[in-house]
Amino acid sequence: MLCLIISILIYGRAASSLSQLATPRRHRRANSAPASSAMAVRRLRTFLALIALAHTSCALIDEVIDVLKIGKEVAEDIINSWDVVGKRFNATDGVDLPFVRRGERQILSRIAVVSRSIEKLEMRLRRTNAVSMLLTKKAGNGARLELRLHEMTDLLNRVAAANRQMREYVNLQRELERSTLENFAEWCVSHDPGALPGLLERVHSLVDPPNKHLLGRNLFRLVLEDIQDQHPDLCDLQLSPHQLIYDMYNTISLTEIKGYAMMQFSWMLLRVYGRGNFTQEASLTRQRYGQRTNQTAAAARAALSQAKRDLYRCDPPQHIEGETYDQVTRLLQGYIENEVDMNADGTCRENCAFYTLAQNHGCFKDQFCSKQPACKGRIIDCQFVDSDMWVCPASAKSNRRYEWIEYENGRTLGRVGSCMRGTTKVDSWWRWLFWHCSYCMCLCDDADFRSHRYFSLHECTSDVKNNKVITGVRLVKHGKVFHLQISEGTLSERGSITPGTWVPIKKFDPFESGIKEGVDYHTLTYERRAIDLDELDSPAGHVLTGVRFSMIGSHLHFEIRSTPFNYATGRLAYDKSQWISNDNTDGTDTPRSRLELHYPDIPSRSHVSLPVDSKHDQYVEFTHSDFDADAAQSTVPFIDVQPVQTLKGGALLSGAGVVHRGADGNGGFIALKVFTYDFSRHIQAETPVNEYYDVDTDTTELMPPLN
Incomplete structure (x- = not known):
């Protein structure tokens, strides 16, 4: 979420700084007259650097690029809120000064605008929640992967719950007491292991274990090893191994962004409430966020480079x-034919094996040939099985010719069972005591109207x-x-x-x-x-x-x-x-x-x-x-x-x-x-946080001044 907020804030702020540089000094506000052009340039440099940082953060999630197309009017409204909370004040004796409450509400209302965009992004990612889907498939296996997935799911859900809580506070901002928001902000930056920073660190430890020799392989590697070899679950998930890991990376990155946003806004709120300056704390939060995203991207890229991409x-x-x-249908179909009908002379001088390629020449004396459709194409590869048989003809609407065939010698072709149309007895015969007119089992290649x-x-x-x-x-x-x-x-x-x-x-x-x-x-x-x-x-x-x-x-x-x-x-x-x-x-x-x-x-x-x-x-x-x-x-x-x-x-x-x-x-x-x-080459493992963040640069641009 913060990558969106920072981008919107920074673009507007940079534009404002440019306009101030281009405006004659006499048109500026009286209280800004002492500021030098060098300071303005340095502030503009800060914002331009943060623009690059915001773009780097947003690059971690592919779909975020769509949400960045927020209207200019919304961006200007959010920027204007800093003018309200940036006025000087003295927060003493716990008194809620009117402009403090007004500034608080301005921040929350601006968060609400961007939160709605983030919520749309969440809905898109929720359709392929790789962690939960894979966990469902692994349930009951008792493997180390299942335990890690359970832990990851729990941590992601807890961060998501905190983010939903923040959204509720945004919706109820006029009814909330200052202490409610203040307590929430304190939890978001607390050193307690169960607070938000601890949750984010635990998520990261699953992706990049601090001690690989003791804690073993990271979550991406465990998933890769489990699903790489034709895992049947992938057919149900309808994801390639590569895409599954990529979507897991997106889900984890979105959690990082939400957590980072809540922490930064918490520092802002605590500063508005007069609890301190928190410039250095915000800077450390940003640096740690950069380190985690850098290491997560490296782990994901390593796994993606080895993951199969077929689906x-x-x-x-x-x-x-x-x-x-x-x-x-009906390409090389089993077909019963008597040899007398496979030669133009109507003789039985040969055997079934002789007819490797033949055709139907008629129907001798209305034998079994009259009870079945003739093969009008080629008759191929005939063989003799037995002289006599019982044939179960298939339905007239079926693409089959026979349901099953049972020979007198006990051999059966097909699954013998009941026969809806009744069986037909088919017997070979002798002609003039010399020639046996055998029924052959052949293949019919007939491209008739039934053949697809x-x-x-x-x-x-x-x-x-x-x-x-x-x-x-x-x-x-x-x-x-x-x-x-x-x-x-x-x-x-x-x-x-x-x-x-x-x-x-x-x-x-x-x-x-x-x-x-x-x-x-x-x-x-x-x-x-x-x-x-x-x-x-x-x-x-x-x-x-x-x-x-x-x-x-x-x-x-x-x-x-x-x-x-x-x-x-x-x-x-x-x-x-x-x-x-x-x-x-x-x-x-x-x-x-x-x-x-x-x-x-x-x-x-x-x-x-x-x-x-x-x-x-x-x-x-x-x-x-x-x-x-x-x-x-x-x-x-x-x-x-x-x-x-x-x-x-x-x-x-x-x-x-x-x-x-x-x-x-x-x-x-x-x-x-x-x-x-293959998205692996587009995941930048080197997140250039330090390149754009100068510790000597003024970092109070996003923080209202404090007396």
Whole structure:
């Protein structure tokens, strides 16, 4: 809070000093005539130095830059209050002189104006209270981190309670006795360990332990070690490890600022009440504040430089098709066909293994073929399981052909259970005693109206000309086509973002006029069903402004657009945007590795959260689910359609990627991830307090004179 107050006070005061220097001596007040121009210059230097200090303090919290835009009228009103409390007086015999009360109320009323701005900032930070959220996730573990988080939460709450008490006093200023404010001010600067200065020192000791050999690692380091390796809690928190530590740093810095503000205003009030001059005490308070913020920034920066910045979604409590996941359908689906129908001659001279690539040529004598839709595409990789079976057909509205299959030899494909449509007995037969007409278990690659196997190749970019960046990504299915979709927000100073909305996708039907394969969309087929798994990040000083799919050979390929920006102003250099990708192919010296899916069951059946099991520079092929587990009726991996964006909805991102979440025996999910921006290099560990504060400089500019 004080960084705001000092900034407002100092800007107005500096302007006043400049105007006084420019005003002829005869127009100045009579009681200021003895003051020399040198003194005025020195005072102006003091205020200019404090301006730099105030900006340094405000830089500790990214969002503060927005609150600094307070109107000129408010700043002038606050400055004018110093003229009231700055008049000479004699506070004797405990008498409340009228101008003392008036000065007291002026201070409190000016505090109220800035407090409202701070309260807005608190509300924004409260949405991602990293300490309390992490504590909730760690409850019951009994680890040292949990104890430290409990202690930190308690200390932050006590400082916040004192700050709320001050706000209440501001609202009730006309009804309060002088002793009430005086006692509160004394507590704010007391040497008692339970008073405000002691609370701030205890907060700091958790961030930067005074004796690291005895007290161990700081809080940032403990958090980093706990959450670094794919911690499941981060999916619920919707924060990257980097952002979690950064938000904790912001929360702690805000507490420091509130505490520092209360202490400085307490010195001011005690001086108004005639309790002393307190110039040196205020100076020491400022120096200690600078030391703490300097050390806190150094600890945070060290942790941030090592913290991972990736963010992705884990499995939801319940899988809901169309909301949390979607499917590619009828690509390489299990299909029962008799060999007599897979050759133009209608013969049974071969066996099932002969038909590695075939097609349907008819329906012999209305056998089982008449009771199921025929595969109109290619029939691939047939195998013989057993001659006779019972088949449970799926619902006519389902994308499956069969619910389960049970062979006479006891082998089952899929989960055998009740059958809503009744089972069908399917028996192979002999022809002329020489040839066995076997029913084969094959794969059907049929791009009919039930097959959803298309991926949009349209690029998704933020409106960079209006300074908008990507704040979230997700995969969505419209009709039969999977699309990338982005949310965008407006970038402003120091990485601050005003959250926006999801940008509408460019919907289309693959079969409508003017839509071209290879230009507008890609169709998955048996030969072209690979998707590259890459994790792409921008160079330093760049942010994420675009994503798209493209084709490299037979692989569906992911790319990002990166745009440089000015961190101080937030302006994008949109004309310097570039597309970034990992163009590694099978023909290189070190080709991509394939992520194998071993006996993949339906991923939504998993009872545990599936971790990211892919690595950068891999690929995975869409394939059928396991024969035994699911009768090969589903296409895996499934597509995770959960939105990937931070809890705030407006965090700065620098990269994105396509990953696979899965495990052995599970088909897993194709999912997106993002990378939050690296703020570590923007946290200034060297807070230049001493550089701007000269102990020989007059420090009474913010203090009314005392007789």
